Amino acid sequence: MKFNDLLLGLLVIAGGVGIYVSALDFTPIPGQAYGAETMPRAIAFLAIGVGLFLSARAVMRAERVPRLSLADxxxxxxxxxxxxxxxxxxxxxxxxxxxxxxxxxxxxxxxxxxxxxxxxxxxxxxxxxxxxxxxxxxxxxxxxxxxxxxxxxxxxx
Structure with missing residues (x-):
């Protein structure tokens, strides 16, 4: 299955938001500045950034490829x-x-x-x-x- 960059970017943004929201329930470690939510939140921010980049690049290039096509x-x-x-x-x-x-x-x-x-x-x-x-x-x-x-x-x- 092949996605164009705009659809893929939006999916990556949605995944990043989902990771961030799920990390909100993680409990902090007492006495430390970071806890169990640190890595998931960092990954979520990176995913959202990559998704924004892919989406913006697709919009700026005005891609005309199909949104979704099946691989061979x-x-x-x-x-x-x-x-x-x-x-x-x-x-x-x-x-x-x-x-x-x-x-x-x-x-x-x-x-x-x-x-x-x-x-x-x-x-x-x-x-x-x-x-x-x-x-x-x-x-x-x-x-x-x-x-x-x-x-x-x-x-x-």
Whole structure:
């Protein structure tokens, strides 16, 4: 999908405003001049600035390109099926990850996507296992992001 600069600029501005508004609810860190809202607000200001730049440039150049045009891949049924599968797997992860756990759901998602995109099973399974474990350790262990624990047959790991 291709957007002209005016439409893309307006979308980026809307995203920046959304980020800024969502950061208003973040609580400040006591005793510090900055808090959890600092980075999202900085990103929001940058996004709004980039969006204003894109929009102004499009208006000054008086662009006559279509507002929206589909890329060549969007006309392929196989590509659209892959896109639909990706969206369905993301929704499945959101729905089932709390009950199944991060690692099993990540394995299901990654193996399914790799097989759908043409990888062989002998490559997809080990790659998914390594990726799921590395992501679990990086985010869950090092960065302390709370990922859903695996709970299969009533046992939690």
């Amino acid at each position: 891949w969007a006309h392929s049924p196989r590509s659209l099926a892959s896109l639909a599968l990706t969206v369905a797997l993301v929704v499945a992860y959101i729905v089932f990850s709390d009950s199944i756990g991060f690692v099993p759901m990540a394995l299901i998602v990654m193996v399914t996507l790799m097989l759908a995109l043409g990888a062989r099973l002998i490559v997809a399974v080990p790659a998914a296992i390594i990726a799921a474990v590395v992501i679990q350790e990086a985010f869950g262990g090092l960065l302390l992001v709370p990922l859903p624990p695996a709970s299969i047959l009533g046992f939690q790991w």
